[in-house]
Amino acid sequence: MRTITIIITCLAIASGCSTGNKTGTSVPVIRCELAVIGGGSGGFGAALAAAQLGMDVVLVEKADCLGGTSVRSGVNCWEMAAGTTGIPFDLYKRLKQQTNAIGIYSFGRHGSWFNPTLDPYRYPGGETIIDPARRYLDTLQRYRPPEMVKGEAFSRKYWHGLTFEPDAMAQTMLVMLKETGHCRVLLNTSFISAQVKNNRIESVKLSNGKNLVATYYIDTTGDGLVCTSAGCQAMMGQESRETFGEPHAPSNASRRVNGISLIYRVTPIHNPSIEPLPAGITNMCWWTKKFPSAHNNHYPNGDLNINTLPTMDGAEFLQRGYHDAMEECNRRVLAHWHYLQSNYPEFQKFKICWIAPSLGIRESRRITGEYVLTENDLLAGVNGQKHPDIICLADHAMDTHGGHARGISDLPEPYGVPYRCLIPKGQRNLLVACRASSFSSLAASSCRLSRMMIQLGQAAGTAAALAKELKVDLPDVPAERLRNSLRQQHVQLEHPMPTDLRTYLQLE
Numbered sequence: 001m002r003t004i005t006i007i008i009t010c011l012a013i014a015s016g017c018s019t020g021n022k023t024g025t026s027v028p029v030i031r032c033e034l035a036v037i038g039g040g041s042g043g044f045g046a047a048l049a050a051a052q053l054g055m056d057v058v059l060v061e062k063a064d065c066l067g068g069t070s071v072r073s074g075v076n077c078w079e080m081a082a083g084t085t086g087i088p089f090d091l092y093k094r095l096k097q098q099t100n101a102i103g104i105y106s107f108g109r110h111g112s113w114f115n116p117t118l119d120p121y122r123y124p125g126g127e128t129i130i131d132p133a134r135r136y137l138d139t140l141q142r143y144r145p146p147e148m149v150k151g152e153a154f155s156r157k158y159w160h161g162l163t164f165e166p167d168a169m170a171q172t173m174l175v176m177l178k179e180t181g182h183c184r185v186l187l188n189t190s191f192i193s194a195q196v197k198n199n200r201i202e203s204v205k206l207s208n209g210k211n212l213v214a215t216y217y218i219d220t221t222g223d224g225l226v227c228t229s230a231g232c233q234a235m236m237g238q239e240s241r242e243t244f245g246e247p248h249a250p251s252n253a254s255r256r257v258n259g260i261s262l263i264y265r266v267t268p269i270h271n272p273s274i275e276p277l278p279a280g281i282t283n284m285c286w287w288t289k290k291f292p293s294a295h296n297n298h299y300p301n302g303d304l305n306i307n308t309l310p311t312m313d314g315a316e317f318l319q320r321g322y323h324d325a326m327e328e329c330n331r332r333v334l335a336h337w338h339y340l341q342s343n344y345p346e347f348q349k350f351k352i353c354w355i356a357p358s359l360g361i362r363e364s365r366r367i368t369g370e371y372v373l374t375e376n377d378l379l380a381g382v383n384g385q386k387h388p389d390i391i392c393l394a395d396h397a398m399d400t401h402g403g404h405a406r407g408i409s410d411l412p413e414p415y416g417v418p419y420r421c422l423i424p425k426g427q428r429n430l431l432v433a434c435r436a437s438s439f440s441s442l443a444a445s446s447c448r449l450s451r452m453m454i455q456l457g458q459a460a461g462t463a464a465a466l467a468k469e470l471k472v473d474l475p476d477v478p479a480e481r482l483r484n485s486l487r488q489q490h491v492q493l494e495h496p497m498p499t500d501l502r503t504y505l506q507l508e
Contacts, residue, residue: 027209027210027211028209028210028211029203029210029211029213030058030206030210030211030213032058032213032214033055033057033214033215033216033468034047034056034214034215034464035058035212035214035216035218036050036057036058036060037060037191037217037218037219037221038060038061038068038191038221038434039061039063039066039068039173039187039220040068040069040434041067041069041070041434041451041454041457042068042433042456043061043066043068043220043457044067044454045453045455045456045457045458046218046220046457046458046460047177047183047461048177048183048457048461049087049457049459049460049465049489050182050461050465051177051182053465054182055182055461055468056182057182057461058183058185058212058214059184059185059186060189060191060206061186061187061188062191063187064188065174066170066173066187067170067173068222069358069360069361070169071170072166073263073359073360073361074262074264074265074307074354074355074356074360075263075307075360076164076165076166076263077105077128077162077163077164077297077305078139078162078449078450078451079142079449079451080140080141080142080158080159080160080161081142081161081394081395081449081451081452082141082393082395082414082495083140083393083394083414083455083492084140084451084455085491085501085505086455086486086489086490086491087454087455087458087489088454088455089136089490089508090176091173091176091454092508094172094176095164095168095169096508098172100165100299100301101169101300102165102300103130103131103132103163103299103300104130104135104139104160105128105129105160105297105298106129106156106159106160107126107127107128108127108298109126109127110123110125110127111123111124111125111293121344124293124294124340124343124344125293125294125296125309126293126294126296128163128295128297129298137502137505138160139160139162140505141158142395142397142410142411143410143411143412143413143414144158144410144412145412146412163298165299165300186206189206190206190207191205191207191226192205192207194226194229194230195211196229196231199427199428200427200430201214201226201230201430204229215429215468216429216431216467217430217431218432218457218460218461219367219424219433219434220432220434220460222434222436223364224366224432224436226432227427227432227436230427232367232368232424232427232430233368233424234366234367234368234436235367235441236255236364237254237255237256237257238253238254238255238256238257238441239253239440243440244372244374244375244376245374245376246374246375246376246442247375247379248375248398248442249440256314256315257318257362257363257441258363258445259309259311259317260311260317260325260329260360260361260362261309261310261311261359261360262311262312262326262332262333262355262356262359262360263308263355264333264352264355265303265352265353265354265355266306266337266350266351266353267302267304267350268302268303268349269349269350272345274338275338275352277335278334281331281334281338282335283342284335285335285339286335287316287332292310292336294306294308294336294340295309304350306337306340308332308336310362311329311332311333311336312328312332314362317359325359329359330355334352362435363435363444363445363448364435364436366435366436366437366438366441367432367436367438368424369420369421369422369423369424369437369438370421370423370425370438371387371420371421372421372438372440372443373417373418373421373438373439373440373447374439374442375398375443377415377416377443378415378446380415381411381413381414381415381495382413382415382416382494383413383495385416387416387418387420389419389420389479389482390416390483390493391416391417391418391419391422391463391482391486391491392452392459392492392493393414394414394417394446394447394449394452394455395411395413396411396449396452397410398443398445399445399446400442417437417447419477420438421437421438421439422437422456422460423474423475424438427474429473430474431463431464432460433456433459433460434456434457435448455491458489459482459486459491462482462486463477465485466481466482466485490505
């Protein structure tokens with residue numbers, strides 16, 4: 001697959017483009033109004049929202065393309081999700097204009113729906129297939145109202161997501177940012193450290209040897225790197241039931257986190273065959289009792305995206321470290337593919353064409369904010385929550401791959417995420433808008449999907465623009481001003497969906 005390598009460089013501008021350090025040497029400075037650190041889903045949403053509102057934005061990304069986990073980790077799908085009606089819809093419309101760039105899916109086969117009178121064998125996981133009859137509105141429900149009949153019939157009727165080409169996603173994100181005329185993108189550039197004084201970030205040091213100086217900062221690194229460098233309090237692992245009063249949390253806290261996936265892609269071939277295993281890799285599953293199931297998404301061009309659930313337990317990932325885990329997961333991918341081909345003849349019509357260059361990490365460090373979203377918020381639903389500052393909706397069930405917590409059935413309605421979850425406790429000019437936002441471990445297992453991250457970013461970027469307009473710090477942005485601005489950007493904040501928003505979404 002082609003790798004996006006377009007780089008938009010950012011030059012030091014304005015007066016005072018360099019500053020002296022303690023050794024007397026000059027350090028180049030990049031100045032802007034808003035610095036967004038991390039170019040994944042949250043970073044894209046934050047940078048685009050702020051730039052569209054006229055802010056001078058610099059977006060920093062360590063990889064050679066935008067998109068983060070949704071591109072480089074192979075999570076080339078948007079699962080069904082309520083509330084994802086702002087920038088995600090705009091991005092979808094742009095991708096829809098390109099041939100085979102994105103498609104809406106319906107469910108095909110699933111191992112739990114096996115019918116021995118119709119199916120030759122139980123499918124090894126779940127399957128989604130591109131469904132041209134579906135529209136974006138069809139992808140906006142994961143919750144299951146109590147009055148609806150559950151099971152296969154419900155899933156086939158109401159659960160629809162989207163599968164996209166990662167190169168097209170990364171390229172389209174870059175183009176949309178460039179079109180604003182207010183966003184400079186630094187690719188292949190890593191965050192090094194933050195300089196902080198009086199609960200304010202004064203600058204951040206970058207791997208290109210420059211300092212980035214902004215009025216406001218948004219951390220979208222996934223691991224909360226900017227926040228931790230600034231001294232913010234962080235959470236890691238599973239909280240005890242007593243910590244937040246969550247009924248499905250374990251009795252005792254643990255360091256366990258959600259499982260890791262290394263996703264791979266296969267493409268059709270003319271002559272069916274079984275790809276040989278490389279030397280040193282056994283055809284038996286050595287890391288668990290049996291090979292894990294997989295979720296297989298069809299791309300619009302006919303390729304398959306294969307996501308083992310999971311490839312590695314979260315505790316093992318933490319013990320191994322990233323590089324060792326990546327090497328081991330590559331071995332497991334090859335063994336898993338050999339298992340599929342050896343036991344299910346339909347997979348012999350494909351060959352591996354790509355293994356994601358990055359691990360799909362569902363959970364890591366989370367930053368303690370002015371409010372921590374918990375399971376109790378999820379169970380209450382948006383109409384039962386009393387928060388005045390809800391800035392987006394979500395509805396995915398709590399989903400802890402690796403089985404380290406008791407599961408829970410699907411939610412009866414969407415819930416809201418308060419703006420305070422984006423404000424690291426005590427910070428004045430810093431927000432966090434990614435999976436490292438202020439969520440309990442159980443809440444994070446729900447509130448972690450790619451479109452959800454874009455929505456968090458859109459709220460953070462909009463808040464920064466309002467803070468600039470009102471000349472206030474980020475925690476002081478009026479909640480209703482922020483919510484009204486998001487509504488104007490077609491973000492759903494109420495459930496059921498307002499009629500005018502539904503009408504707008506039909507104009508795809």
